[in-house]
Amino acid sequence: MLKSDFxxxxxxxxxxxxxxxxxxxxxxRDLGGKKFILLRDRSGLGQIVIDKSNTKAFELSKDLTQExxxxxxxxxxxxxxxxxxxxxxxxxxxxxxxxKAPLPLDVSGKVNADLDTRLRExxxxxxxxxxxxxxxxQSEAIRAFREYLYSQKFxxxxxxKIIATATEGGAQLFPVIYFGKxxxxxxxxxxxxxxxxxxxxRVFEVAPAWRAEESDTPYHLSEFLxxxxxxxxxxxxxxxxxxxxxxxxxxxxVRSNCQxxxxxxxxxxxEIKKPIKRITxxxxxxILQSAGVNIKFGDDIGTPEQRILHQKLNEDLYFxxxxxxxxxxxxxxxxxxxxxxxxxxxxxxxxxxxASGSSRNYKREVLEEELKTRGLNIASFEFFxxxxxxxMPPHAGVGIGVQRxxxxxxxxxxxxxxxxxxxxxxxxxP
Numbered sequence: 054m055l056k057s058d059f060x061x062x063x064x065x066x067x068x069x070x071x072x073x074x075x076x077x078x079x080x081x082r083d084l085g086g087k088k089f090i091l092l093r094d095r096s097g098l099g100q101i102v103i104d105k106s107n108t109k110a111f112e113l114s115k116d117l118t119q120e121x122x123x124x125x126x127x128x129x130x131x132x133x134x135x136x137x138x139x140x141x142x143x144x145x146x147x148x149x150x151x152x153k154a155p156l157p158l159d160v161s162g163k164v165n166a167d168l169d170t171r172l173r174e175x176x177x178x179x180x181x182x183x184x185x186x187x188x189x190x191q192s193e194a195i196r197a198f199r200e201y202l203y204s205q206k207f208x209x210x211x212x213x214k215i216i217a218t219a220t221e222g223g224a225q226l227f228p229v230i231y232f233g234k235x236x237x238x239x240x241x242x243x244x245x246x247x248x249x250x251x252x253x254x255r256v257f258e259v260a261p262a263w264r265a266e267e268s269d270t271p272y273h274l275s276e277f278l279x280x281x282x283x284x285x286x287x288x289x290x291x292x293x294x295x296x297x298x299x300x301x302x303x304x305x306x307v308r309s310n311c312q313x314x315x316x317x318x319x320x321x322x323x324e325i326k327k328p329i330k331r332i333t334x335x336x337x338x339x340i341l342q343s344a345g346v347n348i349k350f351g352d353d354i355g356t357p358e359q360r361i362l363h364q365k366l367n368e369d370l371y372f373x374x375x376x377x378x379x380x381x382x383x384x385x386x387x388x389x390x391x392x393x394x395x396x397x398x399x400x401x402x403x404x405x406x407x408a409s410g411s412s413r414n415y416k417r418e419v420l421e422e423e424l425k426t427r428g429l430n431i432a433s434f435e436f437f438x439x440x441x442x443x444x445m446p447p448h449a450g451v452g453i454g455v456q457r458x459x460x461x462x463x464x465x466x467x468x469x470x471x472x473x474x475x476x477x478x479x480x481x482x483p
Contacts, residue, residue: 055124059098062090065131065138065296075124075149077180080161083175088114090137093124093180101139102104103123110146120152120160120177152367152483168467175474175483186314186472187463188321189322189477190307194462195259195455197306198280207255207282212245214238214261218433225265227275236367238263241452242281247384247413249285250448251440255280259455265440270406270477271467272356274456276476283450288386289396292449293331295371296400296408301325320464323369330371335396339374340365361405363366370461374398383423386412407458410451 056075076094087234088111090101103114117123126145131138138288160173160181172180199209216239217230227238241262249256260280275286282295308315308322314477315322332340334354339349344361348354354362354373359399363369378395396412399428415418424431431438455470469475474483 055102056094059096060094060141061137062082063099063129063137063139063141066168067139068131068208070129071126071128071144072468073124073126074101075139076118076123077160078123078152078224080119081117083417090114090123091116092123093182097182097186098136100135101127101143102140103143103146104310104423107143108127110143113146113148115395116148116151118152118154118230119156120180121148121149121151121373122382159176159397168469172469172475173483177398178469179473182317184470186311186317187459188473189309190318190462191455191459191471193307194303194459195280197303198259198299201302201304202257202282205295206254207257208253210242210246210256210258211260212239212242212249212258217436227263227265240264241279243382243384243452244434245283246283246450247321248437248440250285250450251445253284256282263300267478270356270373272457272467274468274475274477276356276474277468277472278455280458281451282410282453285446285448287449288432288447289374289398289410292410292451293374293398293400295328296410296451297325297327297329297451301327302461307310318464320462323461326368329400330368331374331398332366332371333375334373334377335375337362351380354403359401359406363404364400369403371401372398373401379426381411383420383427384411384413385423386414400451400453402452402457402461403459405460406454408451408453408462412447412449415441415445415447 057073057244060074060076061406076092079091079098080092082089086105088103091098092101105111108236110130124147125141125143127141127143130140130142132140147290158170158177159213160177215236215480217236229236229238239262244260246256246258258281260279261276263276266273284291298307304325305321338348338350341358341361344365346358348358367375373395379391380393381397385395385397388396389477398410400408414423420438420441421431424434456471459471465471469477
């Protein structure tokens with residue numbers, strides 16, 4: 054390894070010790086006889102001091118630009134005024150890679166840039182401390198998601214992402230040419246995870262999915278990360294319980310392990326109050342109507358309406374359950390006591406849907422009838438339906454939009470910021 058230490062992990066107790074550090078030049082401050090460099094690596098920031106008496110290193114430092122990559126060998130000096138209470142007095146300096154100047158985006162954050170500029174210059178934007186914090190928080194949250202489900206006897210699965218037919222019908226599909234035939238990028242792992250729940254009962258997956266939606270909002274991506282859960286011998290109430298327990302575990306883990314990153318983002322994680330409040334779709338419509346919203350049973354509840362619900366309910370996190378059956382995909386089970394309604398839910402964070410789930414239909418004749426009702430071709434789904442001839446248990450599941458979920462974990466308000474290299478109507482690069 055070229056380096057022996059990470060800059061922000063060096064402590065005052067190492068005073069007098071020789072270390073080798075490497076990273077990016079975050080800022081340079083020239084005081085004539087001394088130069089102070091804030092060096093950034095994966096751990097954070099640390100201060101390098103180059104004295105004029107060190108002629109070779111000082112002369113080299115005259116060529117330094119922000120974001121140049123350097124290697125420094127030096128001695129640790131305890132100093133309460135420096136970041137982390139220490140600074141490194143350089144004995145040797147090596148410029149590994151010199152960055153062009155001026156930069157198209159200020160990584161240090163002294164000059165703000167609009168979102169379009171940040172996404173165009175994305176690699177530099179991802180070097181900002183705030184974005185590094187987002188990356189680390191997302192990594193810790195997904196790690197916790199996996200760990201909790203593993204602890205509950207779930208098995209991680211990996212389903213196909215090139216599919217022969219739509220998962221949920223509709224036209225929101227990206228076609229691809231597959232050996233001379235038309236195929237599609239998967240909208241979700243829905244049908245495959247159902248089949249696998251009929252094999253090993255408890256499954257989950259974290260993987261990309263694609264929706265060719267025309268929506269260009271702070272909450273939509275054409276390519277997004279989906280965290281999916283499917284459970285045999287369960288209904289939608291069981292899944293909602295699993296979701297709130299999983300979220301609680303994730304929040305506690307991130308709060309414990311990402312204090313520095315949360316501080317950088319100036320974000321306080323919400324408490325997961327269990328059980329998470331549940332209101333029916335019908336109750337939601339009544340609340341909106343009483344607030345003067347022109348909405349009726351069967352209508353979708355969009356972001357503007359959810360903003361009003363958030364205000365009226367005074368809850369940051371809540372479920373809307375029992376949606377109209379016709380508003381849900383063909384695999385969603387109807388309520389036995391009221392077939393107009395389905396055993397389904399959306400999880401709302403403030404005014405954004407972050408998860409959607411339901412009890413599933415598990416009898417072939419019911420699935421075929423639901424496909425007919427929606428005008429879908431039964432033959433196109435034969436690869437899925439035939440397995441219901443061989444014993445499929447009752448099952449239920451949920452799909453969680455990871456970038457939307459990360460709004461809860463980071464405080465950011467736009468999923469394009471959270472996605473490392475977002476894909477939407479306007480962006481296919483970088």
